Amino acid sequence: MAAIEILGLEKTYMVGFWRKRPKRALHPLHLTVEQGEIFGFLGPNGAGKTTTLKLLMGLVFPTSGSARILGRDWTDPDIKAQIGFLPEQPYFYDYLTAHELLDYYGQLSGVPAKQRKQRIEEVLQRVGLTDVKGVQLRKFSKGMLQRAGIAQAILHDPKVVFFDEPMSGLDPMGRREVRDLMEQLKQEGKTVFFSTHILSDAEALCDRVAIIYKGELKGVGAVEDLTSTVQGRVDVVWQGTQVPASMKALGAECHVSGDTVRAVISEAQQDAVIDALRRERLRLISITPVRTSLEEYFVEKLRRAETSAGGAA
Amino acid sequence: MNARIAYIASNTFREAVRDRVLYNLIAFALLLSGAAIFVGQISIEIEKLVVINLGLTAVSLFGVVIAIFIGIGLVSKEIERRTLYTVLSRPVRRWEFIIGKFFGLAGTLVVNTFFMAIGVFGALLYVAHKFTRPDALILVALYFIVLQFLIICALALLFSSFSSPLLSAVFAFSLFVIGSFAEDLRGFAGMAHGLTRWLATGAAYLVPNFSAFNVISSIAHEQPVAGQLILHNTVYALFYAAMALSGAVLIFEHRNLK
Numbered sequence: 301m302a303a304i305e306i307l308g309l310e311k312t313y314m315v316g317f318w319r320k321r322p323k324r325a326l327h328p329l330h331l332t333v334e335q336g337e338i339f340g341f342l343g344p345n346g347a348g349k350t351t352t353l354k355l356l357m358g359l360v361f362p363t364s365g366s367a368r369i370l371g372r373d374w375t376d377p378d379i380k381a382q383i384g385f386l387p388e389q390p391y392f393y394d395y396l397t398a399h400e401l402l403d404y405y406g407q408l409s410g411v412p413a414k415q416r417k418q419r420i421e422e423v424l425q426r427v428g429l430t431d432v433k434g435v436q437l438r439k440f441s442k443g444m445l446q447r448a449g450i451a452q453a454i455l456h457d458p459k460v461v462f463f464d465e466p467m468s469g470l471d472p473m474g475r476r477e478v479r480d481l482m483e484q485l486k487q488e489g490k491t492v493f494f495s496t497h498i499l500s501d502a503e504a505l506c507d508r509v510a511i512i513y514k515g516e517l518k519g520v521g522a523v524e525d526l527t528s529t530v531q532g533r534v535d536v537v538w539q540g541t542q543v544p545a546s547m548k549a550l551g552a553e554c555h556v557s558g559d560t561v562r563a564v565i566s567e568a569q570q571d572a573v574i575d576a577l578r579r580e581r582l583r584l585i586s587i588t589p590v591r592t593s594l595e596e597y598f599v600e601k602l603r604r605a606e607t608s609a610g611g612a613a
Numbered sequence: 614m615n616a617r618i619a620y621i622a623s624n625t626f627r628e629a630v631r632d633r634v635l636y637n638l639i640a641f642a643l644l645l646s647g648a649a650i651f652v653g654q655i656s657i658e659i660e661k662l663v664v665i666n667l668g669l670t671a672v673s674l675f676g677v678v679i680a681i682f683i684g685i686g687l688v689s690k691e692i693e694r695r696t697l698y699t700v701l702s703r704p705v706r707r708w709e710f711i712i713g714k715f716f717g718l719a720g721t722l723v724v725n726t727f728f729m730a731i732g733v734f735g736a737l738l739y740v741a742h743k744f745t746r747p748d749a750l751i752l753v754a755l756y757f758i759v760l761q762f763l764i765i766c767a768l769a770l771l772f773s774s775f776s777s778p779l780l781s782a783v784f785a786f787s788l789f790v791i792g793s794f795a796e797d798l799r800g801f802a803g804m805a806h807g808l809t810r811w812l813a814t815g816a817a818y819l820v821p822n823f824s825a826f827n828v829i830s831s832i833a834h835e836q837p838v839a840g841q842l843i844l845h846n847t848v849y850a851l852f853y854a855a856m857a858l859s860g861a862v863l864i865f866e867h868r869n870l871k
Contacts, residue, residue: 313869357702360869377704385702391694393624395631407620408703452699462702 301371303460303491304333308365309355311515325351327516328365333493333508335370335459338486340502340509340523341495342598348515349495350388353464357385369460381410384453388464388495390445394438398429398448401437402455409456423451428477442469450478454485461485463494467501479505503527503594511601518601526597533590534570536563539583546576564590617705618713625717626724629683634721637675638728644671649736660740665751665833668733673758673829675729676722677789680762683721684769685781687714688861692870701870708862715770715858722762730755747835753843757826760850764821765789767857774861774868791816792823821853 308328315323326348333339343349354360356367356374367374370382392401399420406416424430427447432440440448446469453461466482467475482492482505496502502509503523510520519526536552540561543554550572552563565573570587577584592600629635645668652663688711691697700710730751737748768788772781791798795817802813826846828838 313871354698354870357698359698359701360871361867377706380702380704383702385699387695387698387702389695390699391696392699393628393696395628404620404624405699405703408617408700408705410704449699456703 301335302332302368303335303337303370304331304339304356304493305368306331306352306356306365307367309352309362309367310364311351311355311360312363325515326355329512329517331510331517331520333491335491336486336489337507338482338492338505339494340506341493341512342497342499342502342509343495343512344497344602346514347512349512350464351515352512353385353387353462353495356462357383381456382459384456384458384461386449386453386461386463386466389468390449392437392445392448392452395436397434397436398424398432398440398451401448402452405452406455411456419455419457423455426454426481427451428474443471443474446470447474450481458490460491460493463492465496466494467496467498475501499593499595499598509594511598513602513605516605518605519597523594527591527594532567533564534567534587535590536565536570536573536587537561537585538577539585544576544580544582546580547573550576560585615709617709618716621700621705621710621713622716622720625687625714626720629718629721634679634683635725635728637679638725638732641671641675641729642732645732645736646739649739652740661737662833664736664740665733666829668729668736669751669754669758669829669832672726672729672733672755673761676726676758676762677765679725680718680722680765681769681782681785681789683718684766685773685778685785687718687770688773688865689776689778689781697870707866711770711774711858711862711865715766715854718766718770719763722766723759726755726759726762750832750835750838753838754828754832756843757828757846760846761823761826763850763854764823764857767854767861768821771857771861771864774865788820789823792821793827794824795820795822796824822849825849 306329308330309326310324310328311326312322312324315321329352341349341352351360355362356369358375358380369379372379393404396404402420402423403416406419411419424432427450429444429447429451432444437445437448446466450463450466453463463482466478470478479501482494485492506523508520508522509526511518538561539559541556541559543556543561547554547563550565550569552565552569552573554561554563563573567589574584574587645664648667649660649664652660652667656663688697691700697710701707733751733755734744734748737751738744765785769781769785772784776784798813798817798820802810802817805813825842828842832838
């Protein structure tokens, strides 16, 4: 059973004064997320990430399509006891303290009174919000609010967690902690679905990612698959402080850094470069194929989308 | 009441308390004690009448202002601040949210009215030095005021479920004013002819009939209130509030939270 199955969810808003002009926020989206995965939902601002999450949370209603979460219809309110959700830039009841807020959410999620107190302390500790007893949320910084948001999303020990831009508002240390937390959740068998436009986070964390652009899905796959495109080039590193003339003759662009030299060459030149290094009696350190980074893949996808949209226009 | 409704109601009450809504009681106490001392000095024999009239009218107006100003923001503020997202992403039905909010606000007003009632009786004791049997009728007037609050809370919630706070306030206040003159509107409908008669009759029965709830003056004159009126007002208020709440639920159930 998949954790999340999105079956053609689509959203079109009617805009304008008379609400007669359709504006498509999300084209029919088909996506499956397996249990225990960390799934990254990537896209630039305004791509449709938040709309998708709002549809899944039942905050907006789809124009068509449906979804299943843990095998059950996504509109079934009871399935929400198994779901945790962190909205983008969360804002909470600022007259409450973090403990009161979590107690309230625990009540709404059906966490028994006996367990609530203990769970609240656990999750606050987990997100690094200690020493906040008695402090109202209106006195929290943006980063602290984000941590409180993550705490409320995992408070009731949900099986599937949806995070909308979880790193937003966090300092580098905080981002690292959230990344660790997401990895811990995965180790606990939870499914994590998170949206982000910070690609390094996605590359470091995700088993699979989907790329969405202007409401349309542009690609889905395992991070390794998406980044394994060898561009027919190899990265050669050897020991040395100077670039030999034979290398220059091959036309390779070389960079000297300390006592190593790095060159990116075409695969066809690989043997010639190795021979040249042997002749010069230089020690080869490594030779690795050049892989596309997730960022390059992402930019390329968006560039193609832009081109095809421009062509169609 | 289901547990989630109780939790939402209790949080709504807590919000009102923390937002210092009950501070209005201080203004009320100052107004009433000042009035009691003042009328005690200037009026002869009618101190009681003035204190009851002034006290109950103040209870009603303070409550109406609170009901409208909190009620209009109950849903729209939660949408605007996005606090609703983390509530509705839990096993909470939308109708439970609306009903919970209603009970939270109604509870706030009942507590507020309770403390103001103590103030009214205190002022009465100050000017009359003792309670008499007809003073118990003040409880009936207070009961009617609370019933009135239930209708206003439900109406404010109804407007809040689809409109901005400003427009909701305008709608709710307008209905309160028109409703206070509902009997006159019905009288006008009776005298009108043709289409005007139909329109006026429709409007007269559509707006809440708050004039039926206003027994302050007759109670101040120690006139009894018919049991039938108590029953009628109770049924009417509960029915009207239930209808307004159903409307709020119906709208909110289909609303996209952008």
